[in-house]
Amino acid sequence: MxxxxxxxxxxxxxxxxxxxxxxxxxxxxxxxxxxxxxxxxxxxxxxxxxxxxxxxxxxxxxxxxxxxxEDFRAPLEDFVARRGEPLLRALDGLSPSERAGFLAGLSAWVHEVQNQAVPSRRPPR
CATH class of the missing domain: 1.10.10.10 (Winged helix-like DNA-binding domain superfamily/Winged helix DNA-binding domain)
Incomplete structure (x- = not known):
């Protein structure tokens, strides 16, 4: 690159x-x-x-x-798979309820990122 x-x-x-x-x-x-x-x-x-x-x-x-x-497909697939390995290992160590909590948090974060048209300024907690 x-x-x-x-x-x-x-x-x-x-x-x-x-x-x-x-x-x-x-x-x-x-x-x-x-x-x-x-x-x-x-x-x-x-x-x-x-x-x-x-x-x-x-x-x-x-x-x-x-x-x-096409020449870049296999190397990119390999790169993405290697980058995802730590996340998959971390998920393997979680209980089903912990995974559900992680998924809920990740989904909320994705929702916020996708709807970031106007960033809100929240006071610090």
Missing amino acids: ETHGLTPRHGAVLPQLLAGEPLSVSEVARRLHVSLPTASELVGGLSRAGIVERTEDPANRRRILVSLA
Whole structure:
């Protein structure tokens, strides 16, 4: 990534592309909670590095679809799996009720991150 001048922000796009079908740049922006120009810039950098491929949507030629270049799929899958191992080990050590509590907390955090349009200023406890 560094060889191509890419940053961790560029890397955030990659797991989104690993999970399934090609995404539009608009969908990348929505998933990452960034503006469309920012998503376009991130995808452009990854495309110039050969990590992602951009193609016309056959259903709408004005729309560009982004997919992970096949040469990068296996290394990225391996990277994501290795990054998840500590979490899986930690979850294995929890009781069912502790896992449920962890899931509830994680779900609440995800909800807050996804709905962060206007950050609230709460007084310290």
